[in-house]
Amino acid sequence: MKLDLSTWFLWIMLFVQLVHAQPPIKPSNERNGTNLVCFPFGTCEPCPEDALHEPFCQPFGNRRLMHCVPVSTAGGPPTSVTHIHSPTETIRGEIPAWESCGRIVEQERADFYEFLACNLFIAIIAITVVLARSKRLQAIQARQLAARIGLVRSVPGGWSSS
Missing domain, CATH: 1.10.287 (Helix Hairpins)
Incomplete structure (x- = not known):
């Protein structure tokens, strides 16, 4: 089987797309065992010195803000943050929380x-x-x-x- 230059280019582009593909944002109510649906809100940031011992700052010392709403307010299991509200709109009963996150790429x-x-x-x-x-x-x-x-x-x- 002989591959020409355009086929190689298409394979490389497909590989790059697969490597850089972001997984869809999924609600995290399965993890916390509550009737809340939580979505990431913002990016990972370093934990302050006084919060490094908290579980949401482990293992890398970074955290991300989460917005949690009751499942009834969210209207079922949405697939993204935009199904709940826009970034400027707040919903009654929204609870801010922190989530542990990985390393910060820029840092x-x-x-x-x-x-x-x-x-x-x-x-x-x-x-x-x-x-x-x-x-x-x-x-x-x-x-x-x-x-x-x-x-x-x-x-x-x-x-x-x-």
């Missing part, structure tokens, strides 16, 4: 680049030290060789070399 990316910068800085310092040390050792060895074979001459006029 992880910044930490990774900081890690790379620190490693690069340490590598530059290490290479500089190694080069200076090897240059110094080479000079010492050259002086020792010159002393062994008698190339060291006295300085005329009483000058001293240091």
Whole structure:
């Protein structure tokens, strides 16, 4: 089976779409065992220092705001936040809650680049030290060789070399 360039391109595009596809927002009333339907409202954010011990800040120290409404107010199990209300509209009986969430991509990316910068800085310092040390050792060895074979001459006029 021979694949041409356009077929490869279509396969790559399909793979990229599958990798970047977001799962649909589903109500989370199965998890909490209540008659509430909860939806994510906003993005993950780092937990404040005083809330790091809370269960919704575990395991990564991040949390996301959730809006929970009773199932009767939601009118059955909706499939997205827009079925409940728009972001500017509030519903009577809405309860804010926190949900534990994964890592924050922007923060992880910044930490990774900081890690790379620190490693690069340490590598530059290490290479500089190694080069200076090897240059110094080479000079010492050259002086020792010159002393062994008698190339060291006295300085005329009483000058001293240091």
